[in-house]
Amino acid sequence: xxxxxxxxxxxxxxxxxxxxxxxxxxxxxxxxxxxxxxxxxxxxxxxxxxxxxxxxxxxxxxxxxxxxxxxxxxxxxxxxxxxxxxxxxxxxxxxxxxxxxxxxxxxxxxxxxxxxxxxxxxxxxxxxxxxxxxxxxxxxxxxxxxxxxxxxxxxxxxxxxxxxxxxxxxxxxxxxxxxxxxxxxxxxxxxxxxxxxxxxxxxxxxxxxxxxxxxxxxxxxxxxxxxxxxxxxxxxxxxxxxxxxxxxxxxxxxxxxxxxxxxxxxxxxxxxxxxxxxxxxxxxxxxxxxxxxxxxxxxxxxxxxxxxxxxxxxxxxxxxxxxxxxxxxxxxxxxxxxxxxxxxxxxxxxxxxxxxxxxxxxxxxxxxxxxxxxxxxxxxxxxxxxxxxxxxxxxxxxxxxxxxxxxxxxxxxxxxxxxxxxxxxxxx
Amino acid sequence: xxxxxxxxxxxxxxxxxxxxxxxxxxxxxxxxxxxxxxxxxxxxxxxxxxxxxxxxxxxxxxxxxxxxxxxxxxxxxxxxxxxxxxxxxxxxxxxxxxxxxxxxxxxxxxxxxxxxxxxxxxxxxxxxxxxxxxxxxxxxxxxxxxxxxxxxxxxxxxxxxxxxxxxxxxxxxxxxxxxxxxxxxxxxxxxxxxxxxxxxxxxxxxxxxxxxxxxxxxxxxxxxxxxxxxxxxxxxxxxxxxxxxxxxxxxxxxxxxxxxxxxxxxxxxxxxxxxxxxxxxxxxxxxxxxxxxxxxxxxxxxxxxxxxxxxxxxxxxxxxxxxxxxxxxxxxxxxxxxxxxxxxxxxxxxxxxxxxxxxxxxxxxxxxxxxxxxxxxxxxxxxxxxxxxxxxxxxxxxxx
Numbered sequence: 001x002x003x004x005x006x007x008x009x010x011x012x013x014x015x016x017x018x019x020x021x022x023x024x025x026x027x028x029x030x031x032x033x034x035x036x037x038x039x040x041x042x043x044x045x046x047x048x049x050x051x052x053x054x055x056x057x058x059x060x061x062x063x064x065x066x067x068x069x070x071x072x073x074x075x076x077x078x079x080x081x082x083x084x085x086x087x088x089x090x091x092x093x094x095x096x097x098x099x100x101x102x103x104x105x106x107x108x109x110x111x112x113x114x115x116x117x118x119x120x121x122x123x124x125x126x127x128x129x130x131x132x133x134x135x136x137x138x139x140x141x142x143x144x145x146x147x148x149x150x151x152x153x154x155x156x157x158x159x160x161x162x163x164x165x166x167x168x169x170x171x172x173x174x175x176x177x178x179x180x181x182x183x184x185x186x187x188x189x190x191x192x193x194x195x196x197x198x199x200x201x202x203x204x205x206x207x208x209x210x211x212x213x214x215x216x217x218x219x220x221x222x223x224x225x226x227x228x229x230x231x232x233x234x235x236x237x238x239x240x241x242x243x244x245x246x247x248x249x250x251x252x253x254x255x256x257x258x259x260x261x262x263x264x265x266x267x268x269x270x271x272x273x274x275x276x277x278x279x280x281x282x283x284x285x286x287x288x289x290x291x292x293x294x295x296x297x298x299x300x301x302x303x304x305x306x307x308x309x310x311x312x313x314x315x316x317x318x319x320x321x322x323x324x325x326x327x328x329x330x331x332x333x334x335x336x337x338x339x340x341x342x343x344x345x346x347x348x349x350x351x352x353x354x355x356x357x358x359x360x361x362x363x364x365x366x367x368x369x370x371x372x373x374x375x376x377x378x379x380x381x382x383x384x385x386x387x388x389x390x391x392x393x394x395x396x397x398x399x400x401x402x403x404x405x406x407x408x409x410x411x412x413x414x415x416x417x418x419x420x421x422x423x424x425x426x427x428x
Numbered sequence: 429x430x431x432x433x434x435x436x437x438x439x440x441x442x443x444x445x446x447x448x449x450x451x452x453x454x455x456x457x458x459x460x461x462x463x464x465x466x467x468x469x470x471x472x473x474x475x476x477x478x479x480x481x482x483x484x485x486x487x488x489x490x491x492x493x494x495x496x497x498x499x500x501x502x503x504x505x506x507x508x509x510x511x512x513x514x515x516x517x518x519x520x521x522x523x524x525x526x527x528x529x530x531x532x533x534x535x536x537x538x539x540x541x542x543x544x545x546x547x548x549x550x551x552x553x554x555x556x557x558x559x560x561x562x563x564x565x566x567x568x569x570x571x572x573x574x575x576x577x578x579x580x581x582x583x584x585x586x587x588x589x590x591x592x593x594x595x596x597x598x599x600x601x602x603x604x605x606x607x608x609x610x611x612x613x614x615x616x617x618x619x620x621x622x623x624x625x626x627x628x629x630x631x632x633x634x635x636x637x638x639x640x641x642x643x644x645x646x647x648x649x650x651x652x653x654x655x656x657x658x659x660x661x662x663x664x665x666x667x668x669x670x671x672x673x674x675x676x677x678x679x680x681x682x683x684x685x686x687x688x689x690x691x692x693x694x695x696x697x698x699x700x701x702x703x704x705x706x707x708x709x710x711x712x713x714x715x716x717x718x719x720x721x722x723x724x725x726x727x728x729x730x731x732x733x734x735x736x737x738x739x740x741x742x743x744x745x746x747x748x749x750x751x752x753x754x755x756x757x758x759x760x761x762x763x764x765x766x767x768x769x770x771x772x773x774x775x776x777x778x779x780x781x782x783x784x785x786x787x788x789x790x791x792x793x794x795x796x797x798x799x800x801x802x803x804x805x806x807x808x809x810x811x812x813x814x815x816x817x818x819x820x821x822x823x824x825x826x827x828x
Contacts, residue, residue, distance in 0.1 A: 080785035082802070084518070084776045118573060118747070122548045125573070125747055126782035132749075133786055142573060142749055146583070147551060149543075149568030154590075160583035164574050335568075336555025361518045364778060368523070369552035371514050372559055389516065 006259070008244040012225055015240065017104065019230050023052055024106035032176050035111040035131065035138075038305045040119025040145050040327035042169070044189035044233040044314065049177040053230050054108060056127065060091040062103035064279030064393030072098065073394055087362040087394035089127045096134055111138040113176045115169070119145040120304070120332030121365040141172035145327045151338050153328045161324035186319050189233030193314035196227050199241035201308050206248045207297035207350050211267035213251035215258040217296035218286040221277060228305030233314075260290045268293025269414050272346040274339075274373065275358035275366050276301045278390035281398045285390070288404060289356075292411045296356075298346025300339065301366075303331035309342065332365045340376050347381055354384040354414050361391040384417055386410030440658040445666045448659065452643035455650050456692075459505055459529060463650050464497050465537045473599040478535060479542040480526070480550050481687040482745060483713040484569060485732050487721075488592050490611040490653060492601045497538070498649030498713065500689050501525040504806035506532070514556060520776040521804040522688035523553045530560060539598050540565035542591075546687065546745035547779050565594055573747040575737045585733045592729075608728035614653045616720040621660040622648070623715065626707065628667055630764050633704035634674040636667060639695045645711040678821045681766045682708040683757060683787065684773035684780035686743065688805050697810040698770065702821030706764040709743075716741055744779035753783065754790030761796055767824045770817065771800035797824055 026033050032051045036042065038058065046053045063069045072094025073087055079097060081090050095101070102108040114135065116128040132140055143164050146157040170181055203223055207216050214220070223244060231237035251257070257267050261283050271289070273296050278285045289296070303309070307329045315322040331339065343355065355377055359367045374385045388406050391397035443451070455463055461476070468474045475494045486496040502525035510531045511524030529535055541564065543554035554568040570587055572580030592603040622645065629641045644663060648656040682698070686709040699705060721735040722728075742748065742756035761769060769791055773780035784800060791798045799820045801813060 080788055082781040082784065084802070085778055085781045089782065116747075122546075122551070123778050123782065126744075126778060129748065130782065130786060133789075140749060142747055144573035144580075144747070146570045147545065147568055149551075149554060149570065154586070156583055156586035160572070160574075160579065163579040163582070167576065167579055168574065335558065336552060337558055339555075359516055361516075364519060364548040364552070364776075367516060368519055368549045369514075369555050371516070372556045376559055 006247050008240060008247055009222065011240050011243055012222065015226060015231060015236055019052070020102055020104040020106055023054065023102070023108055024104075026052055026109040032112040033109045034113040034115050034176075036115040037117055037119070037121075037124050038228050039121060039124075039330040039332060040117040040143070041228070041232075041305065042115065042117060042143075042323060043230065044186055044193060044319070045169070045173065045181075045323070046115075047189050047233050048182050048186040049173045049179075051113070051173070051177060054111065055229055056092040056131070057088045058229055059095060059102060059108070060088040060393050061279045063091050063095060065282055066103065067280065067395075068095075069280060069393035070395050085362075086123045086127075087392050089123060089130070091393045092127070093130060093134070110135050113172060114138045114140045115143070115172075116140065117143045117145065117327065119143075119327050120147075120330050121363075123365070139172050139176050141169045143169050143327075145333060148328060148334050148338065151335050153325065157328060158321060158324045161327060162320045165320050165323065187316035190314045190316040190319055190322060192235060192238050193227075193233045196232060196237045196241045197306070197308045197313050199238070199245045200224070200227055202245050203241070203248050204298075204302070204309070205349070206252055209252050210270075211255060211257040212270065212295050212297050212350070213248050213256060213258065215260070215290075215296050216302060217273045217277065217299040218260070218282075218289075219258050220296070220299050220302040224302045224305060257295060260286065262287070262290070265290050266293055267295050269354065269411070270295060270297045270350060270352045271354050271356055272296065272298040272343055272350070272352045273356045273358060274300045274343055274370065276304075276360050276363060276392060277358065278398050279393050280391075280395040281400070284400065285398075285403070288407055292407070294411070297350035297352055298343070300331055300343060303342070305330065307331055307334070307342070309345065336369050336373060340373050340380075343373070343377060344380055347377075347383065352383070353418065354386065354410065355381075356386045356388065356410070359387065359389045361389065361397045362394065363392065384410060384413040386413075440655075440662050443659075443662050443666075445663065445670065448663050448666070449640050449643060451659070452640075452647040455647050456643055457505065459502055459534050461497060461534065461537070461650065464495050467495055467652065468537060473601065475539040475595075475598050476537055477540045477542060477595065478538045480544060480546075480553065481713060482544060482546055482743060483716040484542050484544055485588060485736070486653070487608060487611040487615050487728075487732060488588060488603065489595065490614065491603055491607040492592065492595050493599060494539075494595060495652060499526055499529075499535075499541075500646075500649065501805050502529060503689065503691055504808055508806075518776055519549055520688050520774050521806060522774070523549055523556075525805065526553065527556060527560075530557070538564065540567065540595060543568045544745075545570045547777075549778075550687070565598060567591060567594060571736065571746070575750070577734065577737060581733050581737055584736060585729060588729055588732060603729070605726065605728055609723045609725065611653075612721050612728055612731065613723035614657065616723060617657050618648065618653050618660075619715055619717065620720070621657060621664065624664055625660055626715075628664065630706040632667075632674075633677075633679070633706055634672045635670040637696070638699045638705040638708075639692050642692070642695055642710055645714055648714055649711070676825070677702045677704045678767040678824045679704050679706045679765060680768050680770050680820075681706065681757070681761050681764060682710070682770045682772050684744075684771050684777070684784070684800075685710050686712040686745075686780070687777065688774035690772060690803050691805060691807050693810050694772075694803055694807060694813055697814050698772075698817045701814045701817035702825075703770065703817050706766055707760055712741065712743060716743075744783045754787050757787055758790065758794055758796070761791075767828065768797035768799070768820065770820070771798060773800070773802055775802045775804055797828070
């Protein structure tokens with residue numbers, strides 16, 4: 001069955017195709033290339049220097065979705081990387097060792113600048129130390145984002161980030177780009193980012209409707225594509241979210257649920273999910289939920305590239321401060337109690353029936369502590385929690401039958417709870 | 429009545445070497461941290477602060493009348509009953525035994541816990557402690573990865589001042605210049621003594637086994653610094669008179685064991701298989717700062733900040749932009765006249781395992797032999813390690 005595509009999906013696909021074309025042509029056009037990460041990305045700054053961003057973890061997930069990650073991971077393990085470490089890293093390094101052919105089958109250019117934005121994930125730092133050896137000619141800029149350990153942003157942390165931007169990151173950009181930063185372009189990008197962020201939050205909050213017009217996880221990963229990667233701050237990005245928001249509003253008016261690869265379905269369970277999805281078996285994984293009538297109304301993974309739920313928006317007023325606040329706020333840079341609070345907010349706001357935790361073997365930043373989070377949520381909300389284990393892009397850690405067994409039990413719990421709640425309502 | 433461990437603090441000058449090793453072993457095996465509890469009970473304002481690997485500025489804790497106690501898990505000494513319910517199978521072992529100790533009340537006399545920024549697991553373990561210990565101070569300690577004094581230095585100073593204020597609130601003390609200078613002096617002395625001990629070990633590995641050396645260092649993670657200084661000094665007095673015959677073993681540097689600790693049995697196995705461990709990173713935090721920190725200054729916090737920025741040893745937890753760690757490892761091999769490197773990391777340890785390909789390639793470029801294996805802190809079977817280490821030793825002895 002062919003997948004039903006909406007205008008926003010078509011638009012995003014074109015944006016990506018154009019971007020990868022620009023990347024493949026970079027050696028000819030002379031545009032500089034900056035490798036960086038999604039959490040704490042400084043896309044506005046990259047755009048202000050007219051550089052092209054590459055996100056290694058996006059390449060890895062694309063490789064996973066295209067069933068290429070197994071070979072890349074094997075290549076990296078042959079080169080000495082342990083089976084125990086992050087599969088994104090191994091997939092990226094394996095891809096590079098096999099010629100750096102990107103998701104559109106075009107060769108990715110090597111980086112002119114490695115921008116290590118160390119935000120919410122320790123492995124990022126090690127990843128870039130490894131990339132530095134693989135790309136010895138690239139300039140390296142390090143941006144250390146302190147952790148929100150005490151559940152708040154310390155003013156000293158903001159000052160620290162601003163100083164790093166001023167004394168380390170921007171000078172490196174200027175050196176690579178061969179020119180000074182264009183403040184007007186940066187301000188324009190920041191304003192456009194805020195517009196896109198408003199629209200994205202509208203889309204996410206539409207999940208409060210019954211039925212939810214979106215799947216905030218499996219659909220959500222597409223919705224965050226433009227804003228978390230190469231396009232935040234661009235006019236195309238704003239237009240994408242305008243189109244998406246229009247489509248979502250139409251679905252709300254018609255009381256339609258989200259579109260899946262198999263079309264629409266009747267909403268039965270409303271779920272919140274913690275953790276990234278599995279990419280190697282993405283459709284199968286999604287189907288395990290929608291075949292039960294389950295829709296995700298909230299997801300934490302779609303906040304790794306920025307948490308906009310509490311009002312943060314990029315601002316042109318003090319751009320460096322705004323970029324610092326953005327970086328500090330990314331989901332995995334928040335402490336466990338904050339992460340639990342956000343999950344609880346989703347559950348309350350969207351009247352969710354249950355929580356699913358997809359624990360990722362590769363990702364300690366997400367996974368370490370999830371069992372404690374699970375217990376805390378169960379105590380706070382008294383809702384069923386399903387705990388499953390997969391991986392990002394290592395297909396060896398996707399066991400369909402194990403996941404299905406666990407989810408079948410979880411859905412039975414949900415069903416029983418619905419019956420109990422229904423009886424209680426009748427009695428009262 | 430003297431407390432259980434007070435005696436070990438009072439009669440250092442009479443200790444024999446065997447007794448000294450027994451003291452260290454007793455401390456190593458005591459998972460109820462009786463030494464720390466006894467020390468705390470002697471004076472009302474004393475506090476115990478547990479910290480996770482690798483490094484914390486213990487000088488600040490000491491200056492506030494607090495005993496820093498390193499929490500390195502429990503090895504195979506306790507069954508993990510509840511700890512496994514907190515961590516998935518693909519997460520390293522150390523946090524399981526730490527949380528097990530927290531839940532079985534081994535840490536009940538501790539007043540605060542510090543979690544240094546070394547990896548995502550230790551970072552998130554701080555969150556579990558926040559959820560578990562709502563009545564105790566739980567602090568994640570962020571270290572700057574920017575080493576400019578006007579940038580990372582300013583941030584780190586703020587972190588240390590905030591830490592000192594939060595800790596001081598536990599016993600009503602504030603950090604004084606004199607007290608901190610005094611503490612810095614004591615820890616300078618400690619590092620100097622440990623360096624002497626390591627040098628002795630490197631020069632005469634047959635006179636002090638790697639396991640005993642390890643236990644002496646581990647004692648420093650729970651003893652008061654004054655006690656540990658006197659204790660190591662006494663051991664250094666006694667060691668030269670040890671009579672032992674040097675065996676035909678190769679000399680190795682062990683790298684990658686800075687957090688979750690290898691079982692003692694593993695250390696012994698490596699050595700028994702023909703490899704003298706002439707340097708290692710088992711207790712890296714104790715020798716984190718290279719050289720002395722100024723201890724007669726108007727700004728001792730500044731001295732600690734400068735030492736961190738400019739005189740820290742190399743580590744997988746620190747961004748090494750301008751100071752590549754492979755060069756430091758090569759230097760370590762050279763300085764200790766090692767024949768090879770054993771990369772010995774805990775399973776699922778991101779920092780060590782992601783460094784390994786870089787370090788291995790660097791060793792190959794310099795024609796330094798190396799092998800690698802992984803362990804859990806509760807590993808009980810060492811046959812494979814013995815085979816690997818033995819083959820490595822034979823290979824070097826036969827062909828180099």
